[in-house]
Amino acid sequence: MEMTDQVNELLDSSKLIDPFSRHITYLRLSVTDRCDLRCTYCMPEKMKFLNKKEVLTFEEMYRLCSGFINLGIKKIRITGGEPLVRKGIMDFFEMLKPHLSQDLEELTLTTNGTQLHRYANQLYENGVRRVNISLDTLDPMKFKQITRLGKLHDVLLGIDAAKDANLKIKINCVALKNINDDEIDRFINWCVTKDFDLTFIETMPMGDIGNENRLNHFLSLNELKKNISSKFELEDTSFSTGGPAKYSKIKGSEIKLGFITPLSHNFCSSCNRIRVDATGVLHQCLGQNNSLDFRQILRSPEYTEKDLIENIKKSIKQKPERHSFSYDFSRDHIEGKIERHMSLTGG
Numbered sequence: 307m308e309m310t311d312q313v314n315e316l317l318d319s320s321k322l323i324d325p326f327s328r329h330i331t332y333l334r335l336s337v338t339d340r341c342d343l344r345c346t347y348c349m350p351e352k353m354k355f356l357n358k359k360e361v362l363t364f365e366e367m368y369r370l371c372s373g374f375i376n377l378g379i380k381k382i383r384i385t386g387g388e389p390l391v392r393k394g395i396m397d398f399f400e401m402l403k404p405h406l407s408q409d410l411e412e413l414t415l416t417t418n419g420t421q422l423h424r425y426a427n428q429l430y431e432n433g434v435r436r437v438n439i440s441l442d443t444l445d446p447m448k449f450k451q452i453t454r455l456g457k458l459h460d461v462l463l464g465i466d467a468a469k470d471a472n473l474k475i476k477i478n479c480v481a482l483k484n485i486n487d488d489e490i491d492r493f494i495n496w497c498v499t500k501d502f503d504l505t506f507i508e509t510m511p512m513g514d515i516g517n518e519n520r521l522n523h524f525l526s527l528n529e530l531k532k533n534i535s536s537k538f539e540l541e542d543t544s545f546s547t548g549g550p551a552k553y554s555k556i557k558g559s560e561i562k563l564g565f566i567t568p569l570s571h572n573f574c575s576s577c578n579r580i581r582v583d584a585t586g587v588l589h590q591c592l593g594q595n596n597s598l599d600f601r602q603i604l605r606s607p608e609y610t611e612k613d614l615i616e617n618i619k620k621s622i623k624q625k626p627e628r629h630s631f632s633y634d635f636s637r638d639h640i641e642g643k644i645e646r647h648m649s650l651t652g653g
């Protein structure tokens with residue numbers, strides 16, 4: 307049989323269904339581990355980044371994405387580190403754009419927003435329609451405290467540019483006890499006024515963060531939701547992206563309010579996603595160490611498309627049932643901590 311026939315047969319034989327009957331349709335790809343901020347819950351102040359040669363080239367990432375799309379991936383989210391600090395990043399969006407008019411339904415981005423004022427229009431031109439922007443506070447001093455290096459003004463400028471470019475915006479906010487829990491009402495009202503969806507995230511025990519202790523600022527979203535419900539009328543919705551967020555609506559507004567509660571609520575049974583980090587390692591679960599190294603496959607002198615497709619299928623067969631991290635407050639202890647940083651896999 308010719309190689310192309312073998313590849314076609316492999317593509318036809320099955321889509322990406324894991325051993326727990328979950329249909330995998332969503333790829334999150336981290337294009338860099340580098341970032342222009344140093345958020346205290348994400349990384350230490352003196353973060354050590356990868357060497358350039360360890361990071362996949364755009365050509366390698368494109369081959370990998372195409373393989374996934376051919377096997378039924380419908381949505382790709384570009385993330386990082388901060389994806390918009392990678393040099394030439396718009397070239398990569400441009401490479402993926404043609405898939406949008408064929409077999410890819412959505413191309414999205416998660417960003418800290420600092421560079422959005424430069425790129426919002428180009429993102430739209432390249433087929434992006436929705437962006438997730440991470441913002442934990444509307445207070446300039448607290449913003450500096452949380453991000454160590456950032457200026458709130460730059461992010462607000464980026465958000466305005468994204469809105470002007472007609473990108474639909476969702477704000478991601480990490481809930482931090484004694485840091486931003488006193489401004490949650492203001493935050494919600496701001497999102498309602500601006501028509502931004504808003505998702506709260508619990509801190510997850512991923513990677514060393516130097517002298518900081520995540521437990522000190524861990525805020526249970528069950529607690530937060532109770533607090534919000536006492537001030538806003540919330541209606542539960544059945545809306546789902548197949549991911550960890552549970553969504554509510556605030557009565558009288560159109561915005562969706564999401565709660566990502568990996569530690570206080572288990573979301574694994576409906577997980578439809580896999581992640582590839584900037585080095586080409588595929589992580590089957592954010593909260594486990596199972597992985598498969600695609601860089602080795604992509605850079606092999608014997609590389610074939612058939613090999614790539616077979617390994618993508620193999621990686622899905624190894625997806626674990628659930629993550630295993632949790633906080634044990636009674637012992638001031640984090641169970642199942644993952645050594646890699648969220649900035650490597652992109653959240």
Ligand code: SAM
Nearest residue numbers: 348386387388417418440478509510648649653
């Ligand atoms: N730099 C971009 C940003 O901040 O949006 C993309 C990458 S960042 C790792 C993706 C998301 O992960 C952000 O919303 C960030 O707040 C969140 N995040 C980072 N470290 C986290 C942690 N340890 N626990 C929970 N969320 C985390």
Ligand code: SF4
Nearest residue numbers: 341343345348387418
């Ligand atoms: Fe950078 Fe995003 Fe991590 Fe903040 S959360 S340090 S913006 S990668």
